Every structure is written in structure tokens, then in C-alpha cells.
Amino acid sequence: MESAGNVTISSITSTSVHIKWIIPKCVDRGSDILSYSCTLSEINTANKIKLETQFNFKLIQIGRLKPFTNYSTVVTITNDIGSGPSSSPIAFRTLEDVPGPQTIIKMTPLLNTAIVVAFAPPIDANELITKYRLSVEEEMTSYQIETDTDVTSATIKDLSAYISYHIKVKARTSIGWGACSSVRTVRSLEDVHVPESPENFTVIFQDETTIGLQWISPSFTTGIIHGYKLSYHRDTEDSEMIVIYRSHSTLSQVNVTDLDSGEYYHFRVQARSGAGYGPSVNQSSFTLPARPAKPTVPNIISYTCSNQRLTLKLFPNIVDEKHFYMARVYADDVSLPKAKIQEEENEPTGTVILIMDKTDIIQNVIFILEDNSIKLGIHNPELHYNHTYVFYMEIVTKFENIIQFSFVKHPKCFTIDLMNTPVEGSSDDENGSDLYGIAVGFVFGIIFILAAALICIATKRSGKGTCTSTTTTKPKYKGNRETNFWPINGNLGTSNSMQSTDFRQNQDLGNNSNVMNTFPLIKLTNKNINRSTSFQRTHFKNDRRQNTNRGNIKRSLTPK
Incomplete structure (x- = not known):
């Protein structure tokens, strides 16, 4: 049986083609024709398309071809005996079409106002690419930029610092523009300027060893805050301690610990971006004073000269207590009604009869307890005879109008007697009338x-x-x-x-x-x-x- 003759190609488009042939004469068929098969091969590839038709079809349309692609085709006749020889190959090319979508390979921020975009040509070019176009849209705005290029890379300029941009690219052939690539997002670099200083820098907590601080991040839209640097020093020192905080949030709260009690401290905080540290904002505060150490028991001496006296002798080192303010002496009459003297007390009892400031103690450490004088508005009265008294010594410190105190109770009780012979005693059984x-x-x-x-x-x-x-x-x-x-x-x-x-x-x-x-x-x-x-x-x-x-x-x- 002879092959199909006069195979022709017609109606070529970018994706389809019509193939037509002539049936052999009856004497040349050998037997009845059962079918025709058309095989379409993509040149330089192994891709093939094979279609079969019934015997009475002399024309076939093949679609889903690639645009601007070279193909070759042959036609084969099959009868009862088998398939005959194929026709001579006929080559053709599909027409051009718009290019297919592209792929963006890389986007690199350049400084803080430009971005370099690299992309690959479309897989399906469908003809010669004449131009590429990049579309850039600024995030959260309607601002758009379009840039055309003949190569597969482009630099997008005149952008804002530290702003996110959405980028896509498309190619063009003689037929027109192809489909756009998928959208990619990139952020421009931070501004070359450092951020402003933090806002609302305040003290939120104080105790004897800790100061709590709080601030709000600066209004900085051209960069990212990478962290903060907090520096502080004591009022009497120049060298600073530095603490770096790498975390960032709109509201920052920190506690500076291990500080000395009753001291002034100066703080400053700075925000850091990619460009460096910005200006600092300053704040000062102080730790609360600690309770002073318990004072040493003073000496109370009874002696007789022209009359009987109780004298108080202090240890002058009490004025060395930090933030010393004054010393006070309390006298508590425990005779009437006869009351039990407590061993442990939270604060002195009785009445203040004597106040001594730092100057008084430096000049003199001996004081009369009942000289009937008035000092600093406090009356130092004569004590009643036949009454028993307990004396307390209190040391008072003052810092920033915060008062702290500690006291000691004299271990002995003193009874004011009619006799002129001074005798000390501390037993409650001897509190009766002399x-x-x-x-x-x-x-x-x-x-x-x-x-x-x-x-x-x-x-x-x-x-x-x-x-x-x-x-x-x-x-x-x-x-x-x-x-x-x-x-x-x-x-x-x-x-x-x-x-x-x-x-x-x-x-x-x-x-x-x-x-x-x-x-x-x-x-x-x-x-x-x-x-x-x-x-x-x-x-x-x-x-x-x-x-x-x-x-x-x-x-x-x-x-x-």
C-alpha cells in the first residue's frame, strides 16, 4: 500500500494547525483502509503528538501547540494488513504570541532609596522579547512606579527609606505584553539618620536598692529600632554603668537593681537603629533610705552635787550614720499605774524629753535629762520623785523628707527617790516607796x-x-x-x-x-x-x- 500523498499544512496559528492529505487510488490501497494517523513532532525535542482518525477523514486539526515553535508532521495509512509507509515530513512553525509569565530571581535594597531587581526571561517567550516592564507599588499607599528595560535586571530609584514595596515584572513581544510574574515584596534600607530620643522617660518604682524606669519608643518611620542603651551613674561619681537592651517594643519597662540605698542616680537612654544611636533623654531619681543601724546603748549616770541629776553620755559616732538627722531621748513613766515593762517593742514609748542635732552632739556628748529646759520646742522636765522611768535612745535619719529611725532601750530602770544618795536599780520589786x-x-x-x-x-x-x-x-x-x-x-x-x-x-x-x-x-x-x-x-x-x-x-x- 502506498503512503498518503500531497500532505499539506494550513491554518497555522500560535497554538494550532490544520493538516490535509490525499487518499491513494484503490489499486494502490491493497485492501480496505481502516484509519489514518498523524504524528506531530517538536523539532529538536522528543515531544510528539499522535492523532488517529477514521478512514473517511482526510483533514485533521491539531491544537494546544506551543507558540512560535517548529514542528514536523507525517501521515500514515493503516489497512487490514497493517500500517503502510509514512508520508514525507512536512515542517512548519506556529505563529508568535505574547510571552508567558516570568520569575523574579532576586531583589536587593540599595542604600535607603533604591532597590535592584533581577529576573529570568519567561519560559514561554512565544517570540522575540522586545521589552520588560517592572511595576512597583508602595505599601499602604497608591503610589506606583513602572520601569522598562531591555535586559533581565533593573534598578528602581527614588524610593522612601525603610518602606515595603510590592514588585512584579512582565515581558513584551511583537504581539503584545505577556502575563505578569508573581508579586514579590522587599523593604528599602533604613534612613541614614539616627532615630530620635525615646519619649515619656519616667520613674515608675523605687525601693532601697531598685529604681524602675519606663519609656516609649521614638516616632521613627524611616528605620527600625534595634534596641536601647541605658547608662546611669551615682550622683557622686562620673563613671557610668551601661546596660544594653536588644529587644524593642512600643512601651519599655526596666528595673535597675543592686543600687545603694539613700543615693541619687542619673539615667539616660538612647534608641539604636541601623544607622547608630540617637540622642539621649535624661532622668534623675533616688533610692529610698534604709533603716539606720541600731544605736549603741548610751551611758546614763546618776550623781549628786548640790542636788541629784541623771546625765546622758552619748557615743559621738552616731552622727556618722548615713543621712543622720537627730537623736531623741524618750522617758516612759512605768510607775503609775504599775505596768509590766515589755522586753521587745516596735517603737519607743513614753514622751520625748530631749532632742539633739548633729551640731549638739559634735560640741558635747553629755546632757542633763531633767534640767527643765526647752530645746527645739521640747520640754526637758524635772522627773517626779518616787517614780520609775525607762529611757529610750532613738536615732533618726532624713533623706528627701523620708524619715527612718531605730532605737535602743536602756537595760536599766531608774527610780527618782527622796534620798540624796544615788543608787541604780532595775528590779520591779524595788519600785515601792522609799x-x-x-x-x-x-x-x-x-x-x-x-x-x-x-x-x-x-x-x-x-x-x-x-x-x-x-x-x-x-x-x-x-x-x-x-x-x-x-x-x-x-x-x-x-x-x-x-x-x-x-x-x-x-x-x-x-x-x-x-x-x-x-x-x-x-x-x-x-x-x-x-x-x-x-x-x-x-x-x-x-x-x-x-x-x-x-x-x-x-x-x-x-x-x-
């Missing part, structure tokens, strides 16, 4: 004097010269008893006795007056005068008074 011993001694003295006087009076009335036998001689009777001098002597004796009694009573009153007059002159003593000692002293004085009174009575009863 007048008790004096009163008992005084009563016993009166009893002894009255007993002696009654004995002498009784002896005189009985006519026995118990009290006068050693000093008088009974006269002899001469006749009439009327002329006897005894009654006269007796009257004289009675008169003398009465005078002696009056004299004794007056003397006792005088003694009592003297004792009473001593009360206002008594000042301060220490507390621990025990009652037995007081009674012994009073008893000793009363014995001397009794001996004196007996001598007076005897002299009054003796006739002159």
Missing part, C-alpha cells in the same frame, strides 16, 4: 520620845526622885511646914517640867518641820534604795534625836 522606811523610823522615834516623857512624869508624881535625886537635896524642916521650901521647889520642878515638856514638843515640831522642809530640796536618786537600808538610816537618826530629848528633860527637871 518613804516607807523613813516613815516607820519617824513613828518609832515619836513613840520612844513619848514613852520617855510619860515615865518621867509618872516618877515625879509618885514623889520619887528618879529623875532629880542626883541634882537636888531635900531641905530640913524648921517648925511650920508652911515655911518649907519643898512645895516651892516642887512647883518650880513642875514648872520646869512643863517647860521642858513644852520645849521638847516645840523641838519635836521643829524637827518635824526640818524634815518636811527637806522635801522640796530633794532632787533625783537612782532606784535601787532597798527598804531595809532606808529604815536603818532613819532609825539611826531617831536614836540621836531620843538621846538629845532625854538630855533636855533631865536638864529641865534639875533645880537651879
